[in-house]
Amino acid sequence: MSSIPTQLSPGIEIAALRNKCSTCSMHELCLPVGLDVDDMRRLDSVITKRRRVLKGEMLFRMGERFTNLYAVRVGHFKTTHIDSTGLEQVTGFQMAGELLGFDAIATESHHCNAVALEDSEVCELPFSRIEDLSREIPNLQRHFHRMMSQEITREQGLMLMLGAMRAEQRLAAFLVNLATRYARRGYSAKAFQLRMTREEIGSYLGLTIESISRLLTRFRKQGLIAVAHKEIVLLDIEGLKTLISTTNNSESLSIKPCD
Amino acid sequence: MSSIPTQLSPGIEIAALRNKCSTCSMHELCLPVGLDVDDMRRLDSVITKRRRVLKGEMLFRMGERFTNLYAVRVGHFKTTHIDSTGLEQVTGFQMAGELLGFDAIATESHHCNAVALEDSEVCELPFSRIEDLSREIPNLQRHFHRMMSQEITREQGLMLMLGAMRAEQRLAAFLVNLATRYARRGYSAKAFQLRMTREEIGSYLGLTIESISRLLTRFRKQGLIAVAHKEIVLLDIEGLKTLISTTNNSESLSIKPCD
DNA sequence: CGTTTAATTGATCACTATCAACCGTCGTGG
DNA sequence: CCACGACGGTTGATAGTGATCAATTAAACG
Structure with a gap:
């Protein structure tokens, strides 16, 4: 489960076997x-290039000309934005x-930098060819629109979080969100590795x-989670979910055991 | 400029004249x-319906089945989201x-409610027909994607704001953003009417x-703006822009004239 | 190992929320 | 036309949350 191919070897053959959407x-x-x-x-005929991106390397950077979308095949990325004052912020x-x-x-x-959080692999999606193809394949067009819309929804969720939730709620929501995404990928929703640093989470x-x-x-002291390093x-996803929708001033009285 | 047809009369003829993209x-x-x-x-043949939405009325609401996108023709809208606790938040x-x-x-x-901030008018864009047409008209497809992407960028900007800016910076950024959008529409970037309440801005x-x-x-006391009601x-857009990128701890010493 | 980077913990401070009182404006109906 | 009420907005006093500053500790890396 935690196994990322540490050595993706002299690839053509592997490519032929594995590098297909199907x-x-x-x-x-x-x-x-x-x-x-x-x-x-x-679609396979359009998505021909795979690219490995080692931990810490950039897949693309702010200002770079856009020609491809990328699909994460293996690994994790963060996107960051650097504002005029030089402050870097994680956007996803x-x-x-x-x-x-x-x-x-x-x-x-x-508009953002994409950085690998571990050794990763992406598929290169040449955008204009995706557009061409989605004119011919309605199902592709439809799903492409869905994915863009999903991205809009995701960001709205984050906006709502940043605008209205307190620190505790934000972190709980973040953890539950990760859990959900791992679950959909067939991984454990309860136990996983944080691929990002505390600083990146904070940002x-x-x-x-x-x-x-x-x-x-x-959270650990409250028995909601167990953490060791990453x-x-x-331990208590329901508890975390409850936290998320707990209104500010509401009875934090009953339970707030240690500290 | 402030004139919204208070009475959009028995409209077929008007429709024939004005209700075309061209x-x-x-x-x-x-x-x-x-x-x-x-x-x-x-495109005109697909976008046939216009709809008036009076101040305070909803164009669509959360949970409602999606069939159309809407283009604002006249007026202003806000989109809001209501979370599980009943808290309403403005998202745009x-x-x-x-x-x-x-x-x-x-x-x-x-995923959100759309409410008219003043008497407004929208064009109904039947989504599946837009998809059909954008398979036939690459320029339409391209621009549609651009507009969705723009929405993503807009929300990222807001995320960055909510995540990293202090109150003063947020409001300055908000005002400058409005100014820019009015300017592109041929209105004054310097003087305009806030169509939303202070509460909605805050949200x-x-x-x-x-x-x-x-x-x-x-801001008024600092001579950056003049406000009366809405x-x-x-008065000093550059000053506002400077505020936006002013880092937290930076010399608030030199100038902070009145209170 | 030694050095650097990430994370934890504590003490204090600042920003903005909250609570509260009050004012002005607009719309409505007497 | 004026009085009233409601809503939106302003201003002040206080408090809480999370930032900031600072000091250690722990892990990762060469």
């Missing part, structure tokens, strides 16, 4: 959702089956690293 | 960007030429109404 384990989540075998083959975390680069379509230049949630650290400690176990 | 004053900003006369005509403000409903494509049901920016009120007062004049 055989990719993510095809139930990724762009090819809803395509029949024939259409999937046509992407895992296998998720697409990167939607924000670049409008201006044809990337994403609009909080400081110290707050993240303190909150994790508090390994985390959600 | 003659709409927003066609440089709205969906038909980049279409030639012929394609515009085809839309003006003429902007599209509403992108977030509903993924699940085919609306959108993750602040309370009291904070908005205080900040407007402070009328606002940006």
Whole structure:
């Protein structure tokens, strides 16, 4: 489960075997959702390039000309934005089956950096060819629109979080969101590895690293989670979900055991 | 300029004259960007319905089945989200030429309420017909994707704001954003009317109404703006822009004249 | 190992929320 | 036309949350 191919070896043959949407384990989540075998083959003919991105490397950077979307095949990414003052902020975390680069379509230049959080692999989706193909394959068009819309929804969720939730709620929501996404990929929703640092979580949630650290400690003391370094176990997902929708001033009286 | 037809009378004739993309004053900003006369005509044949929405009325509501996108023709809207605790939050403000409903494509049901901030008028864009047509008109397809991407970018901007900016910066950014959007529509970037209440601004920016009120007062005392009720004049747009990128701890020493 | 980076924990401070009182404006109906 | 009421907005006093500053501790890496 935690195994990422540490050595993706001299690849052509492997490519021929595995580098197809039809055989990719993510095809139930990724762009090819809803395509029949024939259409999937046509999509395969457009998505020919795979790219490995080592931990810490950039897949694309702000300002770079946009030509491809990317689908995460293996691994995890973060997207970051650097504002005029030089402050870097995390705008998202992407895992296998998720697409990167939607924000670049409008201006044809990337608005964020995409950085691998571990050794990862992506499929290159030449955007204009995807557009061509989605004019011929309504199911592809439809699902492509769905995925863009999903990205809009995701960001709205984050907006709502940043606008209205307190620190505790934000972190709880973040953990539950990760859990959900892992579950859909067939991984455990309860136990997983945080691929990002506390600082990156904080940046994403609009909080400081110290707050993240303190909150994790508090959640642990409350028996909601178990954490050791980057390994985390959600011991009480329902409890976390309750936290999320707990209104500010509501009876934090009854239980607030330690500390 | 402030004139909304108070009585859009027994409309067929008016419709024939005005209710076409080709003659709409927003066609440089709205969906038909980049279409030639012929394609515009085809789009006209799909966008046949206009709808008036009076101040305070809902164009669509959360949970409602999605069939149409909407383009604002005249007036202003807000989109709001109501969470499980019943808290209502503003997620966006839309003006003429902007599209509403992108977030509903993924699940085919609306994720937000759209409410008119003044008597307004929208064009109904039957989504499946737009998809059909954009398979036939690459320029339409391209621009449609651009508009969705723009929406993603807009929300990212808001995320960055909510995650990293302080109250003062948020409000300054908000005002400058409005100014830019009015300018592109040929209106004054400096003087305009706030169509939303202070409370709605606060909700959108993750602040309370009291904070908005205080900040407007402070901006006024600093000579950055002039406000009276909903009328606002940006006296020093550069000053506002400077505020936005002013880092937290930076010399608030030199100038902080009155209270 | 030694050095660097990530994380934890504590003490204090600042920003903005909250609570509260009050004012002005607009719309309505007497 | 004026009085009333409701709503939106302003202003002040206080408090809470999370930032900031600072000091350790723990892990990761060469």
